[in-house]
Amino acid sequence: MQNKIEELLHEPLVVINVGLKGFAESLEQQEVEVVQIDWVPPAGGDPEMIDLLERLL
Amino acid sequence: MDIKHKIEIANEEATRRLISGDPVLVDIAPAGEVIPGLEGRMITHSGPPIKWQRMCGAQQGAIIGQVLYEGWADSFDEAKSLLDKGSIRLEPNHHHQTVGPMAGTISPSAPVWVVENKSFGNRAFCRQVEGRQQFGDYSPEALASLHQWRDVWGPTLRKALLKMGGLELKTIITQALQMGDELHNRHSASSSLFSNAMAVAMAEAEILRESAVPTLKYITRHNLIFLGLAMACGKAIADPASNIEYSTVVTAMARNGTEFGIRISGLGEAWFTAPAPVVDGLYLPGYTAEDAGLDMGDSAITETVGWGAFTLGGAPGILALVGGTPEEAIAYTREMKKITTKAHPTYLMPALGFAGISIGIDIRKVVQTNLTPIIDTAIAHKDPGYPIIGAGLVRAPMECFKQALIAFGQRYNSQ
Numbered sequence: 001m002q003n004k005i006e007e008l009l010h011e012p013l014v015v016i017n018v019g020l021k022g023f024a025e026s027l028e029q030q031e032v033e034v035v036q037i038d039w040v041p042p043a044g045g046d047p048e049m050i051d052l053l054e055r056l057l
Numbered sequence: 058m059d060i061k062h063k064i065e066i067a068n069e070e071a072t073r074r075l076i077s078g079d080p081v082l083v084d085i086a087p088a089g090e091v092i093p094g095l096e097g098r099m100i101t102h103s104g105p106p107i108k109w110q111r112m113c114g115a116q117q118g119a120i121i122g123q124v125l126y127e128g129w130a131d132s133f134d135e136a137k138s139l140l141d142k143g144s145i146r147l148e149p150n151h152h153h154q155t156v157g158p159m160a161g162t163i164s165p166s167a168p169v170w171v172v173e174n175k176s177f178g179n180r181a182f183c184r185q186v187e188g189r190q191q192f193g194d195y196s197p198e199a200l201a202s203l204h205q206w207r208d209v210w211g212p213t214l215r216k217a218l219l220k221m222g223g224l225e226l227k228t229i230i231t232q233a234l235q236m237g238d239e240l241h242n243r244h245s246a247s248s249s250l251f252s253n254a255m256a257v258a259m260a261e262a263e264i265l266r267e268s269a270v271p272t273l274k275y276i277t278r279h280n281l282i283f284l285g286l287a288m289a290c291g292k293a294i295a296d297p298a299s300n301i302e303y304s305t306v307v308t309a310m311a312r313n314g315t316e317f318g319i320r321i322s323g324l325g326e327a328w329f330t331a332p333a334p335v336v337d338g339l340y341l342p343g344y345t346a347e348d349a350g351l352d353m354g355d356s357a358i359t360e361t362v363g364w365g366a367f368t369l370g371g372a373p374g375i376l377a378l379v380g381g382t383p384e385e386a387i388a389y390t391r392e393m394k395k396i397t398t399k400a401h402p403t404y405l406m407p408a409l410g411f412a413g414i415s416i417g418i419d420i421r422k423v424v425q426t427n428l429t430p431i432i433d434t435a436i437a438h439k440d441p442g443y444p445i446i447g448a449g450l451v452r453a454p455m456e457c458f459k460q461a462l463i464a465f466g467q468r469y470n471s472q
Contacts, residue, residue: 057421
C-alpha cells in the first residue's frame with residue numbers, strides 16, 4: 001500500500017477539485033494540472049431547507 | 058400517492074397551462090371601464106401590497122403624478138396631502154388581474170391594453186409604457202405623454218383594433234424571440250411587428266389623418282411600445298396556472314421598490330416578500346449608482362413566463378443597455394434551465410440551437426440549486442421627480458423562495 005502511494009506521488013498528478021476554487025488555484029500556482037468541478041452544497045447548506053427538500057423534491 | 062408525486066403532477070399541469078397560453082389583444086380601454094375593482098379615487102401600483110408611507114421615492118412620485126393627471130389635485134403639495142390623509146385608495150395591480158411597468162401606477166381614466174388568453178378565457182391588463190412618469194417624474198412634461206395616450210394615441214389604436222377584431226400576439230412573440238428580442242427591455246422586433254399590424258389596421262379603419270399621423274409617429278418611434286403588451290400577455294398566461302393544489306410553480310414576481318414579492322401556484326394569493334435588491338446596472342449620463350432606487354416594477358412577469366433575462370442568451374443586443382458579455386448572457390439562460398420545469402415548444406431561441414425558453418420556475422429547484430431567477434430591468438431614481446436613470450440586471454432574493462418553501466411544507470407536508 002505504502003509503495004503504491006509513493007508510486008502515485010512520483011507520477012504526474014491530475015487533480016479533480018470539487019467546490020471551492022481556492023484549492024484549485026493553489027495547485028495551479030504549483031503547476032499541478034487541475035480539473036475544476038463547480039459544486040455547491042444543496043440549498044447552500046441550509047439544514048432546514050435540506051430537510052424540507054428531502055421530503056418535497 | 059406520496060407528496061413528491063402529487064407535486065410532480067401539479068407542476069406538470071401548471072406548466073401545461075403556461076405553455077398553452079394564447080394571448081390576443083382585444084381592446085385598449087380606460088382602466089376604470091375594464092379593470093375589475095378599479096373605481097373611484099383609486100390608483101393601482103406595482104409589486105406586493107404596500108402603504109403610501111413605506112413606498113420608495115420613485116413610486117411616491119409616480120403616484121403624485123397619477124393624482125395630478127386625474128385632476129384630483131392641482132399641485133404636488135395638494136396631491137401629497139390627499140395621499141397622506143389616505144383619501145386615495147392604493148392597491149397592487151396584481152390584485153386586479155393587472156400589471157404595470159416600474160412604479161406601475163394606473164388610474165381610472167388611463168387607457169390600458171386588454172389581453173385575453175383565448176385558451177382559458179381570462180383577461181389581463183397593463184398600462185402604457187413611457188420613460189418619465191412611471192419612473193416617478195410628475196412634471197407637466199412627464200404627464201403630457203399620459204394625456205396624449207388618453208386623448209389621441211390610445212383611442213385611435215382602439216378604433217383600429219376593434220375594426221380589425223383583435224390582434225393575435227403569440228405569433229408576434231414567437232417571431233420577435235427569433236429576431237433578437239427578449240421581451241422585457243428589448244422590444245425592437247416586437248414593436249416593429251406590432252406597428253406594422255396596426256398601420257394596416259388604421260388604414261382599413263379609415264382613421265382621420267389628424268389622429269392617424271401622430272399615432273403612427275408614436276408607435277413607430279417607441280422602441281418599447283410592445284413592453285406593455287408583453288406584460289399583459291405574461292399576466293394573462295400566468296394567471297390560469299395559479300391555485301393548483303400541490304404546485305410549487307411561481308405565478309408572479311413583482312417589486313414595488315421597497316419589497317420583492319413572489320406568488321406560488323399551490324399557495325394561492327399569498328405573497329412571499331424580501332427587501333427589494335440593488336440592480337447592477339449601467340447609468341444614463343449625469344446619474345450614478347448612488348442615485349439609484351431599488352428594484353421596482355411588475356415587469357418581472359415577463360421572466361415569470363420565461364422571457365426577459367431568461368432568454369438573454371438569445372438576445373445579445375440587450376447587453377448594450379444592461380451590461381454583460383454574450384457569454385454571460387448564454388450562461389444565464391442555461392442556468393435558468395436548472396430552476397424551471399420545461400422548455401417551451403413554440404418560443405424558441407435560434408442563437409441557442411433553437412432551444413425552447415425555460416418556463417415554470419419551481420421554488421424547490423431554486424432553493425436546492427441556490428440559483429434565483431435573473432431579471433433585466435430599468436432603474437429609477439431613489440427620490441421622486443426623475444425620469445429613467447439606467448438599466449441593469451438583478452437577482453430575485455432567495456429569502457422569498459425559502460419563505461415560500463417553508464409555507465408550502467406547512468400547508469401540504471402533513472396532508
